[in-house]
Structures are given as structure tokens and as C-alpha cells.
Amino acid sequence: MPKFIKNTVGKVNTTLGFFTLTVVLFWLKTYIAYQHEFTLGVKGTVQQFLLILNPFPTAIVLLGIALYFRGRLRYWLLMIIDTLQTTWLFANILYYREFSDFMSAGVIKSSGAASNNLGTSLGQIIHATDFLVYADVVLLILLLVFKVIRIDPRPFKIRYAATMTMIGVALFAVDLGMSEHDRSDLLTRTFDNNYIVKYLGLNTYAGYSFYQTEKESATRAQASSSDMKSVLAYLKKNQAGENVKYFGKAKGKNVFVIHLESFQQFLIDYKVDGKEVTPNLNKFYHDKSTLSFDNFYHQVAQGKTSDAEMMMENSLFGLPTGSAMTQYGTSNTFQAAPAILAQKGYTTAAFHGDVASFWNRDNAYKSWGYDYFFYSSYYKEKADYKIGYGLKDKIFFKDSVKYLEKLPQPFYAKLITLTNHYPYPLDKQNVSIQKTTTGDSTVDGYVQTAHYLDQAFAEFVSYLKKAGLYKNSMIVLYGDHYGISNNHRAAIAQLLGKKSITNFDLAQFQKVPFMIHSEGIKGGVNHTYGGEIDALPTIFDLLGIKNKGYIQFGTDLLSSKHDQTVAFRNGDFVSPTYTKLGSTVYNSKTGKKLTDMTDTQKKTVKQMQNHVTTELSLSDRVIQGDLLRFYTPKGFKKVNKSDYNYKVTKTLKSLKELQKEKKTSVLSKNKGKSTVDLYQTDAPELSDSSSSSSSSSK
Template sequence: MGQPLKKVRSGLNTRLGFFILAVLLFGIKSYFAYKTKFSLGVSGGMQNLLLAFNPFPFAVLLLGLALYMRGRKSYWFMLLIDAIMATWLFANILYYREFSDFLTFNLMKGSSSVSNNLNQSIAGIVHPTDFLVFLDVVILILLLAFKVIKVDTRAFKFRYAALVSGLAVLLFGANLSLAETDRSGLLTRTFDNNYIVKYLGLEAYTVYDGVKTTQNNATKANANSSDLTSVKNFIAKNQATPNVEYSGVAKGKNVFIIHLESLQQFMIDYKWDGQEVMPNIDKLYHAQDTLSFDNFYNQVGQGKTADAEMMLENSLFGLPEGSAMVMDGTTNTFQAAPAILGQHGYTSAAFHGDVPSFWNRDNTYKSWGYDYFFSKSYYPNSKKSSYNLGYGMKDKIFLKDSAQYVQRLPQPFYAKLITVTNHYPYTIDSQNKSIEPFDTGDSTVDPYVQTARYLDQAVGEFMNWLEKTGLDKKSMIVLYGDHYGISNNHKPAIAKLLGKKKVTNYDLANFQKVPFMIHMPGLKGGINHTYGGEIDVLPTLLNLLGIKDQDTIQFGNDLLAPGRNQTVAFRNGDFVSPTYTKYGADYFDHNGKELKHMTNEQRQAIDDMQNYVTTQLSASDKVINGDLLRFYQPEGFKKVIKGNYNYKKSTALKQLKKKTKKNSTSLMSQNDHKSTMSDYETDAPELKK
């Protein structure tokens, strides 16, 4: 045994030997992370082989760069490259744990817009074993520091270094070739980053994302009006005729959009700890004058809340990577709900109890045509730390303080209120807890019920104020969940919440449902079973308001329209429908039975759905990436002039004061210019103090 060990040690004391050790340790570490830290949907011998193999091509290429250097510099550069790759892997582990996706250049470019209040979230995400991704770096440093491995200062011939680089290219070529045999069109047809990492590795995915980002930037620079032709053809072919029965039933009404942060459909009518978790929202959901949708899905990508807002107010999908609000909100041309309604006599206002730069809202809302944006500086209570939690003001305090501005808005108005307390990591102070946590044993999931209950109480208080002031009779109130609260990385907890032993991909697809309801006195309501998603909200609301939008660029359809296409696209290219569901690599029929051996008829139907979804997502991406709406103006629509909007507090309040004078249509003006805040009742313990 002594002789072989001596040979191994002798080999490690050469630069090539140290390089081979570094590559092997990196490959083992990466495989460990892929298998334990990500849910890549690996199945079969080929995919497992590729998962183990794919770290090596880029490890050989990047670590091999050190072989071109001389002496000790070569070793230190190798350690530096290894440490950078370990840090990148670590960052992706943390991001993936909460968002089930990988970091992108667009996301990092916009990180300053979403970094506020992240410290608490990161602390809750990190697991001790995550730091094992740095173990190989530590081992190599210790081996050198204690001279277990000696530095080889001899020159490493250039041609040998070049051979190593050539080997890396050959290894990647083999990797890509094998991947294509298992997943054809891997780099041209996928909307799911998991596939790239599963087949080619995290480093290859990063390069792919960088190339794609550069191409997208070039696309915008080279776009022209002719690019709209295919987009308009798709919309014309798939546009459904709005429901005539509901056309204009809310004409002239105020519109409230109440954003229910991270709230999922499974919480509707959910009972826990012997109680109804959300009695106020449940009551609205089942009211005879509420249109409720029980097959309504979130369709967000990496932008999460920002994607939901993009779809809700533009009927445009978020981007496959990053946030369109961050990347394009400042510069792109939009034809959004605030501008559309503003040109029909509406005052528009957005309310958010956090900093205005979050998700680049302060710039995007100008592009969308919002008259007012009431952000953190408008709320005196936002300065008190006990009134804030996580990503902004606590919902009860936020909604009460928002009411003071709502009462001053000229009617009719379009008002969006963004709640935040039911946001990861779902922590809330003890004085605001009114229900016991779930008992799944998952520390992330269990407090979700407590913040959801708090959100429900806040909504109930706001609805009571609307009723007392009579605003409810003059308004159409829309409530929606923006995206999932519990990610697919918590499968055992999800199974327990759903009363199942184990969840399938079909269960996870349906776990993407979020509440969507439209409440208005006199509205012909009921629970509607049509399949739809956030992309369909704008055309639905415009039809109810009696505003024609047949010539606009919108990718959704009226949820009430008969004969509408009920195939709902997820951002990664998966889909659900009343007949078939695709989620991950699995296909299911309407009963949730997995289709392992399809008939020709089933295959054709599924292929048609996939083609529709892929074309829809691609066309929407083309509109945003190319800023194509700058080349198109619907009939009667005036282009938004961003310079006309100013969200500076002093300027906005001065403008609002002018509009609440004697002839104003605001609630406060109609109340003899007296505040209605005495009608607002809240049990928020902070305000009682």
C-alpha cells in the first residue's frame, strides 16, 4: 500500500496533480449540491449520469486557466476560481430554496430594487449544510498550508495547458450531445432553467443566461414595427369575444384591487386549530354578489409579485428571467390599466407601505400612468419600527392609513392596495397572533397560517369601513393572490396540509391556484370553474367596466367569455387545463392520472396545448424585450407621458388637495369635507397604545 500512496502523493505535488484533485473535489461537491439542494426532476440512468458528469467540463475549463500561469500564482488563481464558483453555487442554493429557480443576470442587475429587508429572509433560508459547498476550497487551502501538498514551481508548458482547455471543450461537446439525445432542443425550446442545470450544469446555465441577456438587449435595439405582425396574428386568432351579459355592469364604479400577498387558494375555507382561518375572505368568496374563481392560477416567474402586477395591469407575462418591472419598467412603453382607465375619467392610485424603489415601482408606475403612488413616506406610522414587519407596514395599520388617502381620491378611481404581512418568512409578533401555527414540522410553513389569519382580519376591517362609508355600493372590489406562499421545496409539509401521504406533480400544479374574486353589490355572482390565470384579469375587468379593448395587445381573455381557451400557461412552459396538465416532465389527465403511455389523440391534444403555450409566452416576451408597444397605439388611446407624473410627497399632496375642493367627487368632499376615519375600526394593538 505504501508504494501506491507515495505515487499518488508524488502526483499531487505536481501542478497537474493538484489541478486534477481540485476538479474532482469540485465535481463531487457539485453533484452533492444538485442531489440534495435542488429539485431538478432527475429520472433514469442517462439523466443521473449527466448530473454527475456536467460539473466537469467547466471545472476543467475554468480551473485550467490557472495552468497558463507561473509558480505560486497558478495555485492561488486556482483557489480563487474555485472559491468564486463555490460562492455562486451557495448563492443559487439560497435563492432556489425560496423561489425554486436560479439566479440570472437580469435579476442581479435589479437586485437593488428588491434587496430591502432581505437580511431576515436570508437568515431563515440558510441551512448549516449549505456551507459544505466551500469544503473543497478549505481542504485545498489546508493541504497547501500544512505542506501536505507542495507547490510545484516548475513551468507548465503552454501546449499542455492548451490541451487541457481543448479537453474541456470536448467534454462540454460530449455533455451537450448526450443531453440533446435525452432532451432535444434543450437550448432553444425550454422556458425552465431547471432543465439547463440538470443537463449541462450551473456554470453552463450561467453562460447561457449571459448570452441570452445580451441577445435580449440587442433585440430591443434592433426591433421595429414589423415585429408586431406575428404578435397581432396570434392575438387575433386566440381572442375570445367578451361575455355580453356582463359587459358594462360595473360602468362608472370605483375599482379596488386588493393584493393578497402570497395567499394560495387552498386556504379558502381552510379550518385549523378548530377555527376557520380566514372568515372574512371566505365570506366574500361565497357571497351571492361575488364572482369567485376556483381554478385561477398564479403564472409568475422570477419576478413573483412584480410579474403578478405586470399581468394584472397589462395582460403581458413577466419575463423568463428577472423582473420586467425592474429591467424594462422605466424605459418601455405600456398600455396599462391605470392609463386606460385614466383616459376614461378615472383617478388612479397605488398604495404600498414600503420604499417606492422596491421592484422599481416608482418608475414603472409612471410608465403605467398612475396618478398617485402612496409609498412609505406618505404614512406617518411607517417610521415606527413596531408598526413594520418584513417587507413594509403591517397590513392592519397600512390599510387604515391608506383609507385616509382613499377618501380624498376623486371618483371614480382605480386603487391598488398591496399588502405585505403574509410574506416569507411569515413571522409576526406575539400580540398579533390569533391562531396556533400549523404542525407540519416545517419551520417555514408552520407560521404561514398565522400571517394569513392576520391578513384576513386586516381585509375584514377595510371592508367594514367601505360599508360604513357607502363606498362598497359605489365600487367593484377585486381580491387576488399574487403567487404561491409555500414553494414546492416543502413537499412533505404540503402533503400534510392537503391531507395526502405524498404529493405528485399534479398536486403541485394545482397548488399554484390563488384566490381571485370580484365583489360588487348587485353583481350576479357564484363560483366559476373556468380555468384561467393572472394574464386574464385585465380583459375581464375592462369588459365589466364597459371599456372596449378589442384592438389592444393583451394576451389574456375575459374569464367570463364563453368558448375561451382554458389552457393556462405557467411561466416555464408547463400548463394546466380542464383536460390535461403538464408539470415538470409529467403529463396527467383531468383526473390526475399520470399519462405514461399516450394515445395518438392524447399526444396530439397535448402537443397543440404546448404549441399554444410556447407561442403565447414567446409572443409576450417579444413585446417586452423589443419594447414593441412603442410602435403601436390602440384606437382612442393616448401615449403615456411619464414626465407628467410626480410622486414626491409634497407635490402629490398639493395636487390632491386641489382636487378635493368644493366640487370634488371624493368621498370626503361628499361628506361635507369631513374625514370618515372615525368610521374605521381596527383592533391593531399598536394603535391602541
């Protein structure tokens, strides 16, 4: 036997040597799985390093448990723990292949690996090569059984075992610290399970998932049907009713909800060097058939975009910390807009140029009752097609048409834009307006991506008109949250043309656009105060759907009884009369602090604060206690999440079959001829495409 091999075998014959070999082999197969079985979106040197590092800490700690035992038991415990970790890896490889997500504790607790019909399709998704993840375990066991590697009978000192545990913990601390530096609020504001695995590893994700599930289960277990009494009593007392002048004015029409990423109200009619930043949105905003709201505020917290979606489609607030969509989107019962509309004859679909798992959309959308979800896997992807978090808006809108034209009408379609997202990068070929000159590099590019979004929107509207969709659709636009945070006070002051700004100014800066366009309605700029929580009841009013009976914390902005006190997620509020930020109260008309308030003013502010606190806490109770499982509105059929599957092959097959069953889609009405060629875009990335031509949107 060569000396090198002999020395190597000699080292492996020691407890520490065998332990090290087991750890390294487990790390190797995990890293290979990361690269070939999962789509983790690793970018840059830091993330690559963390991907290499993250299997080690938990493997060392978990396998290190065996080191505290003696003799043969130590070795067989190593193999048992190694097998358990490998089984978790194996299960996630299969689950990810089917659902593009990792197994959660909630999935395991509710129905195990068979959740979402995984069990019935196991034979179709499993590959013979998947079992290679067990190769190292089998090899090590055989080497032990046939005594190629001999069991070291000597006691392994406790201090050595403790040292290995400490090394594992120290490596985890390094991993967590570097991860938080690269992606802040990684665990407190969870974006995507892929992020946790990418940064902290599959084993850490398992622990995090079980912690979150147990925490949620405890709250859920304590809830009962009687908790709904206070919610129903509050909603009955605060019911606003509909506006008879507008009720049903858009009944039966298609609904487009266009999500304007990070888009703030100040951009409307804003100019840079005399040039409008958003000329097309400005025109839409001032159209005679557009209801525009200039005192509409975002109400998001840590969940940002996901909070906005939660409010827009459920009229439930996001959570004080974290994201309701990621924490409760999979397990909770919802009565969301897509499900309500689907039960009234609408086809419902969401479009997004990012991965399906971000903000847990692929699971939350099933809970909300979306028939279809078109995400990054449905779109052609090239390096220059993407920027930041996904597809550039012009390409996204254009490539969505091939699916949009196949949806039976009436439909409810949500399109989520991405390009106008922090930190607002835009390649030179797409820049067509100058930056602002505040000197803040984060802020100054904001108008360029907003201008690009504006152009993309114009191209989409042009298509809707050519395809015959514009007149028979209600088009809803909203900004999801701020684009420029309050940390950029000096830059904000310059943008607003002020020498300095107050906290009151910053509160007003949280306004986002909300516009509803439908041919035949009387439009105009409405000064009513409201927020994202009020969007759904307002949309339902125009569609002729009474929201009485639904658990919605917003009220119709068009109703004369709408409460204009707008709650911020932290408990502050704005209204036409008073604005309360922390302990300071401002006169909303003048922006001045109220230092010597009368007893009447104090009483009014206190009542407003109680109202805000109550609605926020009741909304939290609904989500955290999953209270909607105890209550079903009259005529509403509970959503069955297993009815939905967003895999590409199944969706495309379903759309093909629908063209035969229903003849109401744009494609069917056009006798099978696609309308994709009607779409005109000046996107330079598509300049070689025959379907692209110069657009008049600029």
C-alpha cells in the same frame, strides 16, 4: 517634524503608499454616503460587513489601472479615475435625493441627468455640502502640486500591479459569494437597485446597469414594427369577446384591486383545529354578489410579485428569468390598466407599505400611467409597525384611508398587502390562531399571517361600508403567487390531508384566489380554468371596456370563447382535460398519468402545447423588443412618464388642489370632514390611538 508623521509621509511618497491612500479615502467617502445619503435598508451583521467591504474591490481594480503606467502619468491617471468615480457618486447622491433610486444607464442614455425634469430642479435639490465628496480629490491634487507628496519616479513592477488587480478581483469574489448567500438570485432576479448597491457597491451597480441596458438595447434595436404583425395576427385569431350578461355591469364604479401577498386558494374554507383560517375572506368568496374562480392559477416565474402585477395590469407575461418590471419597467412603452382607465375619467393610485424602489415600482408605475403612488414615505413608521418587507396590513389599510378619501371618484386603487410574506413571522400580540403541526417551521406559521391578513381585510371592508364606498365599488382580490413552495412536499401532503403527493398535486397547489365583488352582479363559484393573464380582460368586461385593439394575451374568463388552457411560465400547462408537466401528461379529472395516449390525445396535447409556447414567446417578444412603441390602440394616448412624480410634497399638494377642482372624492362629498375616524382596527400597536377601537373582525 514628529517621527510618526515623517514615517507616514515617507510611505505615502511611494507609489503603493499613494495608491493605498487614494483607495482608503475613496472608500471612506463612499461609506459615509451609503450611511447618510441613501436608504439601503441594511439589516444584520452580514449586510453591515458587506456595506463596509463593497467599495474596496472595484476601487482597487479601477484605480489599479493607473499602476500599469509610469512616472507622472501614473499619478494623474489615479486622479482622473478617482474623479470619475467621485462624479458617479456625486451624480447618484443628487439623483437619489429626487427619485429615491440610483441613476441607470438607461436614464443616462435617454436624456442624461435631466431625465424626469431633474435638470430643471437641480438648483433645488443640490446642497453645498454635496461637493465635499470631491474634498479628497482636491486635497490629493494640491498635495501633489505643492510637492507635499512627491511623485515616486521608480517603475512599479507589472507583477505588483497585477497583484493589486487580483486582490481586487478576489475581494469582489468574496463580496459576491457572501451576497448571494444572504440574498440568492441577486443579479438574476433583481428586486431593487438598492439591493445591488447595498451588497455589491455603487460601481458594480454601474457596470450591471450598463450590461443590462446594452443587452436590452440590442434586442430592442433588432425589433421593428413588422414584428407586431405576428402578435396582432395571434390576438385576432384568439380573441374571445365579452359576455353580454356581464358586460358593463360595474360600469362607472370605483375599482379596488387588493393584492393578497403569497395567498393560495387552499386557504379558502381551510380550518386549523376547527377554526377557519380566513373566515372573512370565506364569507366574501361565497357572497351572492362575488364572482369567485376556484380554478385560477398564478403564472409567475422569478419575478414573483412583479410578474403578477405585470399580468394583472397589462395582460403580458413576466419573463422566463428576472423581472420585466425591473428590467423594462423604466424604458418600455406600456398600455396598462391605470393609463387606460385614467383616459376614461378614472383617478388611478397604488398603495404599498414598502419602499418605492422595490421591484422598480416607482419607475414602472410611471410607465403604466399611475397618477399617484403612496409608498412607505407616506406612512408613519415605527419599529413595531413594520414586519418583514414593510407595514403590517392592519396599519397599512388604516393609514391608506387618509389618501384614499382624497381621490376623485371614480378611482382605480390597488392596495398591496405584505404581512403574509415568507418567512411568515408574526409577533405574539398579533397571533390569534394556532400554527399548523406539519413540523416544517417554514410552513406552520403560514396560517397565522394569513389569518392576520383576513382580519385586516375585514376591517377595511367595514370602513368601505361606513364611508359609502362599498356599494359603488367593484372589489377585486387576487393571490399573487404561492406561499409554500414545492420544496415542502411532506408538509403540503399533511396540509392537504394526503399521505403523499404527486407532481400533479403540486400543480393544483398553484391555485390562487381570484374574486370580483360588485353589488348587483350575479355571483357564485365559477369553475372556469384561467390565470392571472386573464384578469384584466375580465375586469374590463365588467367595466364595459372592450379590450379589442389592446395587446392583451389573456381572455375574458366570463366569455364562452375563453381558452381554458392555462400556461405556466416554464411552458407547462393545465386545463380541464389535460395537464402537462415536463414530458408527463395527466388526466386533469383523475390526476392519473396518461401512459398509453391515443393519436387523438397526442394531437390535442400537441396543439395545446403549441398554443402555450406561442403565447409565451410572443409576449416575451412584445416586452423584450418594446414592440408597443410601434402600436397605439385607437383612442389611446401614449403615456408620457415625465408627467408623473411620486414625491410626497408634490403629491400632497396635488391632492389638496384636486379637492378644489373636483368635488367627487369621499372627502369632498363629506363636506371636507375626514372619514379616518370611521376606520376601526384592533391593531395592538395602535391601542393608544383615539381612532382605534375593538374590531368585530375576529
